[in-house]
Amino acid sequence: MKLHQTAHILSTYSADTFGVCSALFELGGMIVMHDPSGCNSTYTTHDEPRWYDTDSLIFISGLNEQDAVLGRDDRFIRDVTESARQFQPAFICIIPSQITFLIGTDMKALARIIGQQTGIPCFTLPTNSMHYYTRGIYYALEWLATWACQQQESTAAGPQADQTVAASPAPAQITSTAHPTNPLRVNLLGVTPQDFSLNDADTAMKEWLQTAGFSPQSCWAMGETLDSLIHSTEADVNLVVTYGGLGAARILQQEKGIPYVIGTPIGAMQELLAVALRATAEDKQIRSPYLNGISPTTGQTDSTASLSTLTAAPPLSLSSAPMSAGTVDNPAALADAQSAPMQPQLIVGESIYAQSLAAALEAAGCGHYQVIVPVETERTLLRPDTLQLTDETDLIPRFAKARTIIADPMYAPIITADAQLIRLPHEGFSGRLYAKEIPNLITRSGFTALRAKCPQ
């Protein structure tokens, strides 16, 4: 048995700080990582394909040892304030990294001071570069949702309108907007290049919504502006396509009564999600078709049967669970994995995306796929046999028993010759290395091509 935390040959997933940057990239804000000089180049080189042709105000503080030891927060405040005055960003996000976290820099206080000095909204998020990108996206989009709700309230027509929004029970409000002649308005939550790359998957998701009779209200957060996100509070229902979008969904449900569905529109999941979105818009219950729409053990092959299963399935009771990855910090997940049966077909990836893909392949007659989630998620989002595993020592035994593994090519060195690796590059894992190969699984052709590689 090899040790946890050691990787003989595997990569690591993108960090929480980079997830924040990715989520906020296009929204006109200024994001400052409080970290030593050069530490931002990893993000801009490997984790941000938009860096080459989309200007975004993402900087690093260039923290040095002396300033860290002497607590020269004044320099950080001065530098951020100076640049904020220069650029007049829509907001300022300052995020700690490993050393600022270690020395206990009071980022909230710094954000308050910078906000007061510049008059520009300034906030911080709980990052430290010791977690994965999903966590950063989650917190960033969650903040955006809070902000959007506040903005929507403050820009409402008048005091009476505000009172109406506050007093109206959310269900009645949404039912009234869900008139058959007015397509349901849907926000896509959790869309970043870390999970979808730059292969027009975001556009494909919007097109799918339109084809399915919905009106795409917003996409968090690709192809949007901060202003357009304010209007996302007018949506009828949210679709959480990766775990990073779940925090925003919860806020929008809590503050605006907008219910949500969880799943990525891949293959047969598109029909299942369309049904779920309509049902959820009506009864305000959370649904996640990959969890209760397709039996993971029988491998439904008939999409009609799946649809009927979905409509008959009870809504999901999704309590908030701790966010965790499959590292040694999560002994419960490792213990669960010890007792879980070995499955011959595996998918490794982000929790909602990978499980939706598994469900789609199962519906397409490819048999059952067990999903392994290395990055942060919540246990309640996982199918019964989905595992949270990150380290080589935990992955190797699983891979050794598998016959087919759908995973990033960087997992290849720990996959035995007996198993078939179906390459599914993931920007959040291998960065730009295989970016050209990342398929757009939202399109029929993209999914069909992947399915054709899978044993039937």
Place this chain on the structure above:
Amino acid sequence: MLQKINGHTNRACRLLKDADPREFFPRTLEFSPPARGTWNIVHTGLQLPEAHQIYICASGCLRGVILTAAERGAMNRFSTIELLEKDLVRSDNERLIIDGVTDILQGLPKLPPAVLIFTACFHHFMGTDLAYVYHELRQRFPGTDFAECIMDPIRQTRSITPEERLRREIYRLWRPRPQESRTCNILSGNLPTDATSELTQLLQTNGWTVRDMTTCHSYAEFQQMAASCFNIYCNPFGHKAARDLKQRLGQDYLFLPQYWRYDETLNNLSQLAARIHVPLPDYRPRIAECELALDALHEQLGDTPIALDYTLTFAPFSLARLLCEHGFQVCRIYADAVTPEDRADFDWLQQTHGGIELWSTKNPDERVTPRGTSGKMLCLGQKAGLVQRQPVFRRIRRRWRPLWL
């Protein structure tokens, strides 16, 4: 030029005549230009034959170095130990390193002769007892040499940089051996020195054996370099290593900076000739060849403006001076500092060509400065090329790639 940003002065640019060589641009937030092709510590470490690299840091720090190794197709020579939040409160981070490295080495198909271990800022701040760690590892693996490298960018502006330390630690792997006459090493280079260069020719035609880590095929061959009489280096990252080798192995050294002008190059070669006790060859024919080539280039380029940056050369001001002295229109230089060896050329340019624009490569204002030019511009170096975009860069699938590379 010098456009204002939201009514403020562009902090990323100033005229050469106004630049303070002690600090071109005041310290502030930093921007990372979307042009990354320079070498980092992973590339340098991979030059050591048969060596394995192990990095111990948080995921955010690991990611850049892992993907660098992956892009070089070298993941089989690269491993990591990922620090988690719980490690911030544990009192035995030494044990994590020792056990982790042991685990990694025992899992390799063959024990490597050398291992480069990179601890991080984290260990410095936590006060990890690295002396104990290396003592223990050397006990466990007596047949393996351990290089004590550190990836600690938090210290680089006021202390030894990771690049300098890495080079020093790599050469510290040399075990003392009797010196061989008429042998010399070229230290710290990223690439092999051109066999047709004046430097190599001067040594080899006079019976000297030239050794260079970049051309070594085995660790044993690398160790053989310890027997050389003296060291030459052109890369300023080699200062610490060269001084350390003189102190430790008694190898004298010559720093021959990568200059561009004839008198500077001749001065370098004169020093080398004196050191190996041979007369300086007559380089006038070579200079005449260069002059012809420069004239031909000038005829071709005419008044085409030229931008150059520090990624092309360690001495951008020397190159700029050469070009200016030959009538080329240098309009922009991208550099955040001037090295001591390039200072004289900087001063000359400042006095004679003060209208040249000096641009920072990492000031935040660079991010919002309009890119591209209305006409053609010759860009020397990836950062200059990226900022000017045309005609040397073209767009390929959302990536900017230089055509001349």
